[in-house]
Amino acid sequence: MRTIFRWLLRIAGGMVILAVLAVAGVYFLASRSLPDYDRTVRVDGLSAPVEIVRDNANVPHIFGATDADVFYALGYAHAQDRLWQMITLRRTVQGRLSEIFGLRTVEIDKLMRRYDLYTQAIASVEDQTPETRSALTAYAAGVNARLNEINRDSLGRGAPEMFLFDVPVSPWQPADSIAIGKLLAVQMSGQLAQEVERARVSLALPQAGMLRDILPDAPGQEILDLPEYASLMPKGAGSRYAGLTPGFTTDGLPDTPLSPFPAPGMAGASNAWAAAPARSASGGTLLANDPHLGFTAPTVWYLARLELQQGGVIGGTIPGIPLVLVGRSQYLGWGLTSSYLDDLDTYMEEVNPENPEEYRGPDGWETFRTRRSIIGIKDASPVTMTLRWTDNGPVLPGSHYHLDTVTPPGHVASINWTALSPDDTSLSAGLGLMYARSVDQAIEAGRLHIAPSQNLMLADAGTVGFKMIGAVPDRDAAHDSQGRMPSLGWRSENRWKGFQPYDNNIQIVAPEGGIIGNTNNKFTDRAFPDNVAFDWGDTQRIHRWQRLMQSREVHTRDSFIEAQLDTVSFTARSLLPLIGKDLWFTGEPAPDGTPERLRQDALLLLADWNGEMNEHMPEPLIYAAWAAALQDRLIRDELGPLADDFVHLDPVFIERVFRDIDGAGRWCDVIRSAVTETCDDIARQSLDAALIWISERYGDNLESLRWGDVHQAAQDHPVLGNIPVLRYFVNIHQDTSGGDNTLMRGVTKGTGPNPFLNVHGAGYRGVYDFADPDSSVFIISTGQSGHPLSRHYDDLAQLWRRGEYIPMSLDTALAKAAAVGITHLEPAAR
Template structure:
């Protein structure tokens, strides 16, 4: 027995030692790729020494004798900290994820191959101006210098993910940077999903007039009534198809395709000197994208020959997308410009290789494309194009539910340009010395379309940038639903002049602001879009901007971090007006008492979506249950498409705008339900859901426990044990419709998970530029073992910032390292 015990001890000891050795070995290999920021290195591709000074937040301040050398330094710094992120984005746009991740990313690759964005990026290289071409080449050389260093010095393959997904890394090319810009257009585009959703809802509704309720125009002057989708395209079976739901969009953390309601958003606002306490202009910007670890944003300072530029970059792209120079500040918001149309292309019944055009039948352009798949046989796609654009299969975006027999769907989209000069716009913007030069520089923006907020020393301005399609006034659906591709009136006539893009310079009020809200009220086809991104946050921003005669940097920060929901303040008095303090007192433990307690809490609530309060969760669950009850009987399975609350719809119903209260009656039931009935039933359903998950002690609920910012690693975030080290989860305030926006997931077991928001915040004060501040939501490094992987996350969560200074002495004062890049001997 003693011998058995000794052997058991030996085995256990051996396993412990083996585990320690394994963990130590893994740590050693992973740590080999941790960047050394304090070193001297000889590299090819620079004309003179380059210095990269990393301040105490690991923000690189890059100095060089020429601008080309500075771009080289940026490429090197990006590759030091975000190599895995860069090559994953490049593989995404190339449609080559499956070579690494196998079958789970095949759907993404198929769709990206059909868009063919990488081939278009290669063709677009020649369209850039001379300065941008120099920047692209120098940046690529900087990335490749880091790749050469990794290979030469065995630096852990450059990133710890490389040990799990060991694949060759091709040298960086100028086209790769343009392609990542096109990938951003994918992430910010919701037009295709919007068209399909409108068509599906139109087919499902028993009365087409109800479409104006559930998918209303933004309040303001409207347009003439549109026909329903069934009258635009042939096919008696469409109504049956529309009730089903196909696979839709690829469901993967690596998918670049935004879920409905989670397309790009953002806030930007500016004050002229007359509205600034300091007498200088002010500008604030917080662009919103899906959360990841690391965030898509990377802070950097470029010391160009005409002066410094500092702000938010995206790894892979050699420009500061949002930030400031000595002369100018700029910020971006999604414009929601309607830059895409879906077409139903009729196939020749006598020859399926042809489709109908205004001039008769024409052959599809076709090309074979082979997708290599890890551990599986390759898949060969036949890519097809029409004059309108690429053909997409019905399995994507639920297109099969709105495509009649004998037709296929194609798309025309500004991002499909093969002379895309968007990167030139981004580079030239950094050299602009004033508002007018910035507007001129960005005329060549193609896609994505953005709202550009500008401030120089004494002027503020707003300009929508990006190509705006010119549509025929006689277009069947005005671009709101799929239309017949062979009709000439449905096809684009070209691109509207840049002068037609909305523009405001030096407004009389001295204040500019945009939250993706409606910016112009112009008739089709000069309307910009029908689907504006915000109808709610703008009201809160207006109130905050109007509450002061003059603003300061701190008041702009306060607005960025504001968590009061205008939506909650508007909807709760409507849906609860007949429920507040009504009914007999109910004993504790009964559903009636729980409802009364919830109503008491909400009646005393000011609409602040504070992470420490229970009211935001009760409110969010109530309005979600309410919307589902209102639409489920009319829309059936199509109701599943509405993953987020539509505030204008609920307001129309409870104000009975144009008879919208008819939604409150459950059409399958005999009784005629009132809106008060539905509001009460929905609150009870929400409280049951809350009680089953979190208990019935409402006062102990905490919004932040369910509204956690899910900054998850796209590739390692689902691996057991490892996910606890690479995912960054934080309790957060805010919600779908607050200025400090924390858009919820809307589906699944954690519907209130915060998955989309401000990965970057910046506030620029031109009375004292070095008092400007910025922050990102995670950290500069993409390496989970780096202390800079999540060191900014807590600051971001608490609403704190770091200095945005171009003072070189400050950068050096507490530098975490200085990298010296010297030209290699010829």
């Protein structure tokens, strides 16, 4: 027995030793790719030595003899810290994810191949300005210098993920950066999904006119009613309902963090506002900006300072692109918000029944343009697909975005989209913005921007301005659907006539009131076809912003920060009195422990609440759960499975229903029941359902609830984040305040076991003060490094969560004072 025990002890000890050795081996291999920031490296392609100073937040401050050398060093720094992210973004836009990840990403690759963005990026290289081509070439050389260094010195393949997914990395090309810019258009666009959803809902609703209730126009100037979708199409267009395939999103695409296609309600968004000297306490202009994208670890943003020949530029970059997309120079500050321009049209193309290689054009049958494409798949046979185009654009399969549910028999769907341009000069516009010295020069630089359309918020030393940039489709006034739903592709009135002149884009410089801002809200009342959009990104945040801006005569950097971090929900404050008006302080007293008492306790808490979505309070969770249950109960019987697409509260819809605008109160009646329900009935039932949901998960002690426990910012690694054990080291989860409709926006997931996870918000925040530029501040939501073993992987995350910032200074001495390292790049000996 003693011998057996000794042997068991030896085996156990051996296993422990082996486990320790395995962990040590993994750590050693992974740590090899941690960059050394304090060294001298000889590289090819530089004209003179370059210095990369990493301040104590690991923000690189880059100094070189020429601008090309500075862009070279930015490429090198991006590859040091975010190589895996860059490789993944490039493979996504190329439609080559499946070579690494296998069958789970095949559908993503198929759709990206149909968009053919990478081919268009290659074609766009020669369209760039000479300065942009120089920057792209230098940047690519800097990335490749880092790749060569990794291969030469065996630096752990450049990123720990490369040990799990061992694939060759091809040299970086100028077209790669343009392609990633186009990928941003994919991530920020919800137009295709909105068009198909509007058509599906139109087919599903039992009564005419209900479409305006559930998909309401933004409040403002009246817009003429559109016809029902069925009246625009040949008979047999789609079915009433389309179910959800397990493992796929409501758009019919794979449910994976690797997907670049935004889920409903998750397209690009942002806040930006600026104040002229007359509205600034310091007498200088102010600008604040926080762009909103889906959360990941690391964030898509990367802070950098470039010392160009005309002076310093500092702000947020995106690895893979040699631009400061949002930030400031010593002359100018600029921010971006999504404009929500309707820059995409979906078409139904009739296929020739006698020849499937032809489709109907305005003058008869025309031949599809086709090309074969092969998708390599890890651990599976490759897939060969045929890409097809009409004169309108690429043909998409019915499996994507549920196009099959709205496509008539004998037809296929195609799209025309500004992001598909093979002459895309958007990167040249971005570079021109970095060199601009005034608001007027910045607006002129925006002339070259194609997609995605953005609102440019600007501030120079003397004034502020706003300009919508991006190509605007020139539609015919007789367009069947005004671009809101799919239309027949062969009708000339439905096809684009080109693009509107850039000078027609909305512009405001030196506003009379001294303050200008945008929260993705409706900013023009132009009638179709000169309108910007019918569907806007915000109808709520703008009201809170207006109140904060007009509550004081002059503003400061700190008041702009206060507004950026504001968590009061205008939506909660306006809807709760409406939906609960006949529930508060009514009914008989109920004994403790009964559903009626729980409802009364919840209503008492909400009655004293000011609408602040604070992470430490219970009221935000009660309100959010009630509102979600209310909307679902209102629409479920009319829409059936289509209700699954409406995972976020639409406050305008709720207000229309409870105010019975245009008869919208009819949504309160459950059409499948014999009795006639009132809106008060639905409100009470929804509150009870929400409290049951809360009690089953968190208990019925309402005062102990915390919004932050469920509204955690889920910044997950898109590849390693689902691997057991490993996910605890690579995912960054933090309790956060805010919500879907607060200025400090934290959009909830809307689905799954925790629908209130915060998954989309401000990965970057910046506030710039031109009275004292070096007092400007910025922050990102994770850290600068994409390496999980780096202390800079998440060191900025807690600052971001607490609403803190780091200095945004162009002071070289300050950057060097507490530098974590200085990298010297020197030209290789010739």
